[in-house]
Every structure is written in structure tokens, then in C-alpha cells.
Amino acid sequence: MYKKIALIVAALIIVPIVAILGYAATKSDTMRVERSASIKAPPEKIFPIINDFHAWTEWSPWEKMDPALKRTYSGPSSGPGAVYAWAGNDQVGKGRMEITEASEPSKILIKLDFIEPFEGNMVTEYTLTAKGDSTEVKWAMEGSRPYIAKVMSCFIDCDKMIGKDFEAGLASMKAVAEK
Numbered sequence: 001m002y003k004k005i006a007l008i009v010a011a012l013i014i015v016p017i018v019a020i021l022g023y024a025a026t027k028s029d030t031m032r033v034e035r036s037a038s039i040k041a042p043p044e045k046i047f048p049i050i051n052d053f054h055a056w057t058e059w060s061p062w063e064k065m066d067p068a069l070k071r072t073y074s075g076p077s078s079g080p081g082a083v084y085a086w087a088g089n090d091q092v093g094k095g096r097m098e099i100t101e102a103s104e105p106s107k108i109l110i111k112l113d114f115i116e117p118f119e120g121n122m123v124t125e126y127t128l129t130a131k132g133d134s135t136e137v138k139w140a141m142e143g144s145r146p147y148i149a150k151v152m153s154c155f156i157d158c159d160k161m162i163g164k165d166f167e168a169g170l171a172s173m174k175a176v177a178e179k
Helices: 001-026 043-051 053-058 145-152 160-175
Strands: 030-039 070-074 083-087 094-103 106-117 120-131 133-145
Touching: 030 160, 043 053, 043 106, 043 120, 043 133, 043 160, 053 083, 053 160, 106 133
Parallel strands: none
Antiparallel strands: 030 133, 070 083, 083 094, 094 106, 106 120, 120 133
16 A cells, blocks of 8 residues: 555656656757847947946846946956956856957847856847837847756746846836937
């Protein structure tokens, strides 16, 4: 009798775990999050507030999550080679960004390395497209997704979670650029 109960309990625990692990294995090896916003300003006005990490304190959604955030800047003040490193609370973690490409006024690529709470490497891309008296700003982040991240994605919708921050950042960027 106890043997049957133990087998049933084991099956009830193991089968869902195996199903989740199997499902996670079918997920994409890459992750991409993208959001966009229309900003009533020319690309030439928006480009500098993205291309200079010092200006991010005005619009980045993560800057507001930790008032005690520690920032360090190195390299040139803006453009390729500009580096921004941060260390903060559990919400913002620790990491480093470096601008790798800047094609004024339409595109900026950033190498993004997360150190804490999870290690990860991403590429962030901002594209600015003039549309009449406005600019469409696209903010995208893409990188590889290791197996453990695939398993986590069975429970956490990263697109929704990170996308919410992108939307807040784009709204703040809009407010700054439209001043």
C-alpha cells in the first residue's frame, strides 16, 4: 500500500518536471525584446540622449529603481567606446554597457553585459526613423538564451517583464526629447 502511494506521489512530482524540462528544450536559443514609440522631435535631438550614457539618468527606467545606484563612466563621453558600468540593488543588479556602433542620427548598438543577479550578454539596438515631424524610436535587446533561462521562461514572461521597462524608458525619453 505505501509503495503504491509513494509511486503515485513520485509520478505526480516527476511527470510535470519532465514535461516542463522537455517543453523548455523546445524554446528558442535566443531572446528578443522590442518596443517602439513615436516622439515628436527630430532624430538629431533624440540621438544624443541615447548616445551619451551621462544623459541616461534623465530617462532610463532603471535609474529610478535605485536612488543609491553606483555609476562609473569610462572611455569617450559618447559614441563608440563609451562605457557605463553600474552596481545597484536587487532590481537593477550589476553590469556594464559599451557603445559599439553609432551611426548618427539613426542607429546605436550597445554591448550589454549583466553580472548580477544573473550573468548574461545581450546586444541592445536603438533605431531612429524620421516620420514627418516625429521620430519612431525602436529599442530592442537580443541575446542567447541558455537552457536555464529557457526553463525560467516557462514561468516568467521576460518579454512582458522587460518590455514594461522599455515602455517606461521610452515614455521618459519622449518627455525629455519633447521639452
